[in-house]
Amino acid sequence: MFLVTTSHRPSQRLRSFVKDLTLVLPGSVRVTRGKRRLLDLAYLALLLKKKYLVVAANKKGNPAVIHVYVVHYDAEGKVAASRYFDVLLGGVRLSREGGAKLTTPITSYSSVDESNCSSSKCLELAGLLMSLLRDFINKSSAFKISLHDEGGNVTVKILSRNGDVVGPVLKVRGFKTYGEQG
Template sequence: MAQKADIVVTTSHRPSQRVRSFVKDLVAVLPNAVKISRGKATIQELYYEVVARGAKRLVIVTTWKGNPGSLKIYEPLEPPEARLELIVNMVLGGVRLSRETPGAQRSFGSKSLGVYIEQGVSKTFFSLSDTLARAFLARIVFSREDTSVDTIAVIRPHQESIAEIVFICPASGRICGPTLRLLGVRDYVSGFSAHKARRLEAARSRSTD
């Protein structure tokens, strides 16, 4: 029997070793998440895998020049539609694995996730926090020390990206997951979108599912 989960994480076809390592990092901080090997599975075959596990989200990590290129988040629709619907697309401008972050600790599986804005009160950051909460089944928190959640996705400014996202364990205050730099975000549910114009244009819709 397939392991039950709230979020299933997989990759595009033929992922690099770095993408596989990133997926392991991501699964450790997303709530009740599991990773599965993509193999030759189609999007529709992934739908049945997600439904069998009772999951509410599928995250596909695409590959760009050997690195994680984007996160495509899908929601499974119930019959009669019986398909995966793309609800959020996040284009990455770079990632840092937890093992590459000095002082980071290892997370052994999160059951709950909070989203916190570190600095600024821009409309973009508020919208981004709502999008992250929707994508990753999280809730908004108002402190980095909020121990009512296992992990917190901290949104903070970054000069060359829309924002940088780091995952911390509030009990220790230490980073315990990957760091993501976002070049572009599109939320198909709320209509919110933002991008770093020149870099995103060079970057794409650059990889396939």
């Protein structure tokens, strides 16, 4: 479902973040960006039968934004990658920096828990995650995504069945949607 990569010239912290993202996004494959252009990545995503292209970028060495593109054929039958949304990060705690480290990729989530959301930004982000992961929601899954408001940011955590945090913890400053999911 997802082809995950970095922007050009990633920091070590961004590469670690992309490894974490690959483990928590069901059906994802991580590729090294190298000198590949966005169009090259779109072709690769179609070749690997992935619908979304996820590109993480850094600022001053830290993960700063996640760009999500929908890979499709345009009206002329050419491969295209249309920007779906961007997630602006205010901070990231990598799995190696605390919490339980994942050893196998997550294949599904039981829910996207928005019960601790008090802002419209938090609720909108929960809805966006639900639409993105709708094919991977399975009530019997051992993991859930939990969102809550914290000082103007939305904190996104992945919790195991017993409530332990696994994978990275994201502090989302904001997000911007560009179009339909396709």
